[in-house]
Amino acid sequence: MLQRAQVKTNRALCREHFVVSFTVPSFHAATPGQFVHLGADGEDHANGANVTASCARPNASSSGQGFAAPFLRRAFSIAGLRQAGEGIEIDVLYRTVGVGTHWLAALQPGDAISVMGPLGTGFAKPDPKSRVLLVAGGVGLPPLQWLAESVRHRGGRALGVSGAVSADLVAVPKAQCVSAIGDLRVALEATSSPHDSSPPWLIATDDGTHGFHGNSVDALGAVYDRFRSSLAGWTVCTCGPEAMMRAVSEFCLKQSIPCFACLERAMSCGTGTCQSCVVALDDDQDPQGWRYRLCCIDGPVFDSSRVRW
Ligand SMILES: Cc1cc2nc3c(=O)[nH]c(=O)nc-3n(C[C@H](O)[C@H](O)[C@H](O)COP(=O)(O)OP(=O)(O)OC[C@H]3O[C@@H](n4cnc5c(N)ncnc54)[C@H](O)[C@@H]3O)c2cc1C
Ligand code: FES
Numbered sequence: 001m002l003q004r005a006q007v008k009t010n011r012a013l014c015r016e017h018f019v020v021s022f023t024v025p026s027f028h029a030a031t032p033g034q035f036v037h038l039g040a041d042g043e044d045h046a047n048g049a050n051v052t053a054s055c056a057r058p059n060a061s062s063s064g065q066g067f068a069a070p071f072l073r074r075a076f077s078i079a080g081l082r083q084a085g086e087g088i089e090i091d092v093l094y095r096t097v098g099v100g101t102h103w104l105a106a107l108q109p110g111d112a113i114s115v116m117g118p119l120g121t122g123f124a125k126p127d128p129k130s131r132v133l134l135v136a137g138g139v140g141l142p143p144l145q146w147l148a149e150s151v152r153h154r155g156g157r158a159l160g161v162s163g164a165v166s167a168d169l170v171a172v173p174k175a176q177c178v179s180a181i182g183d184l185r186v187a188l189e190a191t192s193s194p195h196d197s198s199p200p201w202l203i204a205t206d207d208g209t210h211g212f213h214g215n216s217v218d219a220l221g222a223v224y225d226r227f228r229s230s231l232a233g234w235t236v237c238t239c240g241p242e243a244m245m246r247a248v249s250e251f252c253l254k255q256s257i258p259c260f261a262c263l264e265r266a267m268s269c270g271t272g273t274c275q276s277c278v279v280a281l282d283d284d285q286d287p288q289g290w291r292y293r294l295c296c297i298d299g300p301v302f303d304s305s306r307v308r309w
Helices: 099-105 138-153 181-187 218-225 242-255
Strands: 002-013 015-026 035-040 074-077 080-084 087-095 112-119 131-137 156-166 201-205 235-239 259-263 280-281 290-294 299-301
Touching: 015 080, 015 099, 015 112, 015 235, 035 087, 035 131, 035 235, 074 087, 074 099, 074 201, 087 099, 087 138, 131 242, 138 156, 138 235, 156 218, 181 201, 181 218, 181 290, 201 218, 218 242, 235 242, 242 259, 242 299
Parallel strands: 131 156, 131 235, 156 201, 235 259
Antiparallel strands: 002 015, 002 112, 015 087, 035 074, 035 112, 080 087, 259 299, 280 290
């Protein structure tokens, strides 16, 4: 579904991460792991009139210039979705790295953007029996954040490990940050309530300036060392840099833990036409033992044990 959305808020979470919320009149049912393809709204943005940098946003204001919308749409995981009056409000969490994300950071409440979605195949729909340990690295947080909320909202259990380079790049809301592994015990053993859908996240930083000292794969190993028996039957879901997801996948294979990874591939069309987003997957039915799938329609979520990293 392609439609015009209106930006409601656009605010900083930390030095480089922002969350933009926008409203659309309606939206097909979506599951965590699915994504939207965002672009300029043709009418309002054709001459760049609405994409002037905001002084309130450090990355946008530092250059003192406006940011033109990218020629191609950019894919963003849905980080949250809720009914808002007559419409639907969608959150997208992003890290400012290039043309598209600087354009996003410059958007103001009331600006119009073009939204295509929901796209892709997400994580399995959670139920009260879901037990999910999330492992996020960098800007891999958004799909896992919505997954965790959905799992807990349906009475399942979810907790996360979120890695960042340093404390000033942690995008998890402060109230959900856990600094010590021992503090995860309550979340592991308590039954979650639909009224408290905010999961706890163990923060790991490469430089040790917040929480666990190490990356999110080290933190995952440490959490399993500490709580192995309580985590029997849990599934790991991961999103972040591909090298990190590969390491998470290898850890899970060794430990016989089911693991699903939400991949990011360069996506031009997002709808299965351009073939730019292939992923090689093991496939017993294929004579060569593997075949390509499209990240934008068969994924972005895949059983990580089948991905040819
Ligand atoms: C299914 C899917 C979901 C995605 N979800 C999100 C999301 O929730 N939030 C989000 O921020 N992005 C997400 N992305 C990535 C997003 O589509 C953009 O590629 C990314 O935000 C960079 O776009 P840009 O136009 O700012 O950078 P570009 O101008 O395209 O790239 C500028 C430079 O930054 C580098 N670069 C690109 N991405 C990154 C990165 N993540 N970290 C460091 N350097 C980078 C490029 O190699 C290039 O050198 C997702 C991608 C896919 C396929
Ligand atoms: S992005 Fe075009 S086929 Fe996947």
